[in-house]
Amino acid sequence: MVTPFDLNTSYEDLLAQKLTNVPTQDKRETSLIYQATAANTAETVQILFTLMNFENQMFADTAPRENLVRRAAERGLSANPATLAIRKGIFNIDVPIGARFSQEEYNYVVLEKIENGVFKMECETVGEVGNFETGQLIPIDYIEDLEAAKLTDVLIPGENEEDTEAFRSRYFNSFESVSFGGNRADYKERVGNIPGVGGARIYRAKYGGGTVGVTIIDSTYSKPSTALVDLVQQLVDPLDAQGDGVGLAPIDHIVTISAVTETIVNIATTLTLQSGWSFADVESAIKEVIDGYFKEIAELWAKAVTKQEDNTGLIVRISQIETRILGVNGVIDIANTTLNGGASNLELDKEAIPLRGAFSG
Secondary structure (H helix, E strand, O other), X not given: XXXXXXXXXXXXXXXHHHXXXXXXXXXXXXXXXXXXXXXXXXXHHHHHHHHHHHHHHHOOOOOOHHHHHHHHHOOOOOOOOOOOOEEEEXXXXXXXXXXXXXXXXXXXXXXXXXXXXXXXXXXXXXXXXHHOOOEEOEEOOOOOOOOOEEEEEEEEOOOOOOOHHHXXXXXXXXXXXXXXXXXXXXXXHHHHOOOOEEEXXXXXXXXXXXXXXXXXXXXXXXXXXXXXXXXXXXXXXXXXXXXXXXXXXXXXXXXXXEEOEEEEEEEEEEEEEOOOOOHHHHHHHHHHHHHHHHHHHHHHHHOOOOHHHHOOOOXXXXXXXXXXXXXXXXXXXXXXXXXXXXXXXXXXXXXXXXXXXXXXX
């Protein structure tokens, strides 16, 4: 009887199993039976590898992106595509709609007038690359009387194509909470898929009976611009037809979109630095790691799924801040850390994310 083996069986174990089923006594490596079995085993291992690869292709936890997309399509899910950043441009005159400008590596086109001399600009390159640069704009074509052109705020962040592992997580999360007809999961899925939105928290009857409050964060895990809030409001439940069901929200749902708030966190601490180092040498690195920690908190805010999570404020922890600062080159020790003057952790409002304020060390 042949001993069963799984797809992960190694060449050596498989060869040994096969040789145990051969009645001959001469199983030396130079023997004919050994040589024939070894060659056959190599072929078998290749077949097992192919079968294991097929198995991994079938299941969502191991499937490569192409097959994961096909599997997720069975649940009506698709990977979020890359989007274009919408920025604010400020000019000394009203420039023509459709005029194109360059700023460093990327080009921007004028989309819409906001007010005199202020326009929405769309990056021509998809993804997050359009979110970062600011400064002088150079017209690609001549514009008469143009003397000043500047690229400033991010109105709607551009997003990269959804990462494979993020999409995989979203696929599995879809089994945890089924979206249907305006329930909490439905709002989170629909609002979260709007370009520029990084996540949403949902509040029942926030402004009275029949109302739904939706608080959003942008895709960079920052406070969204007024333009993004207005866009989401228009798509979900336009203000001039609230409750009529003309947007994504079901009829009779009066939905109000608002932006996540920011809580300023002032940090004071006592640092011990290496000999020869000054506070100026470590200040920028310390602020960078604090900002990184605060972004992690904002990401947790965006990933809230349940009603309990939506109604729970996150906590800025002194221990986490100190741990990160201790990892900065030049810092030996840290003590007496306070947040907004208090020596304890800072609990945020349920609709707030932290924003670094003053830092002294």
